[in-house]
Amino acid sequence: MNLITLRLLKTLLPKFIYKRILTRKVRNSVLGYYRTHHDIPSEEVQRILDYLKNKPITVFPYYELDQYVASDVEVHEDKKKGLRYVLLDGKRLYFKRRWSKNRIRKTFNGFPKCPHCYENER
Numbered sequence: 001m002n003l004i005t006l007r008l009l010k011t012l013l014p015k016f017i018y019k020r021i022l023t024r025k026v027r028n029s030v031l032g033y034y035r036t037h038h039d040i041p042s043e044e045v046q047r048i049l050d051y052l053k054n055k056p057i058t059v060f061p062y063y064e065l066d067q068y069v070a071s072d073v074e075v076h077e078d079k080k081k082g083l084r085y086v087l088l089d090g091k092r093l094y095f096k097r098r099w100s101k102n103r104i105r106k107t108f109n110g111f112p113k114c115p116h117c118y119e120n121e122r
Contacts, residue, residue: 027057070105 051061085092095104
């Protein structure tokens with residue numbers, strides 16, 4: 001698919017369908033590149049490629065994160081502020097008013113366990 005086709009699809013299709021098409025294209029491009037790449041990929045790249053062969057593309061393509069389920073995230077409501085929040089280390093992490101509970105769960109799900117998070121020692 002070329003750039004013009006992608007722009008046309010973006011204007012004609014609903015956002016969720018366009019995103020599915022785009023993520024499949026990215027996934028297939030990555031797998032295709034390494035299929036024809038003659039160098040042996042590192043162990044980490046090999047793990048990610050194995051993940052992509054079996055699962056859809058995600059921000060953090062690691063099997064270790066599959067154990068966390070978005071439906072397990074408990075979303076609370078602060079009636080005074082009119083905001084939804086999630087407890088993180090005993091503190092309230094607020095989200096935008098227009099965000100649904102489902103969107104908050106999906107967004108928060110990988111947040112505290114993501115492999116790129118850094119913690120300060122106190």
